[in-house]
Amino acid sequence: MFGTDRRVLALALARMADAVGNSFLIVVLPVYIASGTVSGSTFGLAEAMVTGIVLSLFGFLNSFTQPFAGRISDRTGKRKLFILLGLAILTATNIAYAFAGSYLSLVAIRALQGVGVAFTIPCTIALVNELATSDNRGGNMGIFNTFRLLGFGLGPIAAGSVVDGGPYTLAGIQLSGFDAAFYFAAVGAFVSYLLVTLLVSDPEQTQASAGEEFDLSLRDSEGGLDPVFTLGLTTLFLAISIALLATIEPTINDRLDQGKTWFGLQFAAFVLAQVALQAPVGRASDRFGRRPFIIVGMVILVPATFVQGFVDTSIQMLVARLLQGVAGALVFAPALALAGDLAREGQSGTQLSILTMAFGLGTAIGPLASGFLVRYGFEMPFEFGATLAALGAVLVYTQVEETVAVGADGEAETDSRLTPQD
Incomplete structure (x- = not known):
């Protein structure tokens, strides 16, 4: 597509899949907290404030961790490894929401997600950059961002329908609309994991140049x-x-x-x-x-x-x-x-x-x-x-x-x- 390396397309599709799952949570988590399913101490804060902390904690931890994650991947030359690590954390934490019964557990899960995604984002962008050439770098970045944003836009549209359509019965097991949404998000992250595992590899020049000093x-x-x-x-x-x-x-x-x-x-x-x-x-x-x-x-x-x-x-x-x-x-x-x-x-x-x-x-x-x-x-x-x-x-x-x-x-x-x- 548009002369794009197949590994870049695989990364773009993987990013779209996990973006669908991530954007699901933006819609689902506030409703989940307000539903009364979660209980326990709110640390003396109003429920709305706890909801804000749960949502914003992901963004702040994710953002501040990214330079460190990017630096580690530069020193080791292992982009793919850290992308997979982040996607594995994202898959596990999406499932964990279905078992979270307290505000403290939600905060812990969301914080861990922020750190996990911090490994996938800079390592993925760096890999797209290294797989591109000077003649097609802009086009590759454009393709990657297109799929990412498409996933981000589709997630919220589907999230409400999944929650409202519950409960569901799957293989004799009954799932609430919230559980279904969390598992759906986990599937999106797992699909990304499979795509990266099967279709993506680190370019040789990344491994060869790892460990250089940088300020x-x-x-x-x-x-x-x-x-x-x-x-x-x-x-x-x-x-x-x-x-x-x-x-x-x-x-x-x-x-x-x-x-x-x-x-x-x-x-x-x-x-x-x-x-x-x-x-x-x-x-x-x-x-x-x-x-x-x-x-x-x-x-x-x-x-x-x-x-x-x-x-x-x-x-x-x-x-x-x-x-x-x-x-x-x-x-x-x-x-x-x-x-x-x-x-x-x-x-x-x-x-x-x-x-x-x-x-x-x-x-x-x-x-x-x-x-x-x-x-x-x-x-x-x-x-x-x-x-x-x-x-x-x-x-x-x-x-x-x-x-x-x-x-x-x-x-x-x-x-x-x-x-x-x-």
Whole structure:
């Protein structure tokens, strides 16, 4: 497909399968906690706060662990091993939810999941980077992200139906709707495990270059910001901007006089735009350069985010979210490809984990920011997000150089590329 290595396609399909399961839990866990099935001490906190801790703990532990996981995989040269370790943990913990009877056990399971997934994400992205060439890295990142987002979008759609359709009888054993959802998520992770086991292998150059010394820098040799660190900041700002919507759903629905269906469409519009555009944008960045797409995407993100604070109708919000999706598609794959171009041999895990960590942190910070800022006016969260988007555009324009040498005809010169700093 599109000249993509079969191992990259296998990784993309594996990521889609476990993304379906992971996104299941985003919908199922809050309902599961509220159902009364879970009991025990809440540590003196309200149930809603415990639910928030269970959901956010995954994101924070996952994000902060990723650079360490990426570094370990760089030192050992064993990407596949750590991907499988993470997927095995994810499979086991998804099953464990069905037996969790206390709030403390839910917190422990979700924390362990966060650490497990922290191994799969940077190691998978690093492996995609190493299996690609300089001529198709953007396209490969686009294909990978397309399948990942497709899985993330399909999960919540199916989750509610699985829970509401229970109880089920399987081989004479009765399962509640919640149990079925947890087992479904476990199956998704296990399918990913099988795909990686059977179809993926570490490239030889990864093993050969393992163990090199590496110091992650915030500044470059000329006194500016390190380009990979800059791309990480930009990814953080992007993720915060697109995640502002989730926490203030009731406020948005009241303001626009709309129901949950409209909000669901608006929330999904971003993902749909991503699925449609990630692959073609990634391939285009291989031909015309990475940096222009990232800058244009962040520039589009400014009005697309800002206007959400002032829309009057549901359709206007839907259009704004679609524009945010276009902006995200212009940034995601080219940014990962550019960081991959800059990654020194055997250090993809560490360097690319900066971007994946930043995205995870952004999706955790965004809802917290909107929940805090909305008290000062409905438009405040979106003005904050637009400001971050503008800052991201300026940072990329001033601190990041192109890695694809574009010829006079406007297309990449495949034999002449800028090389990473030694």
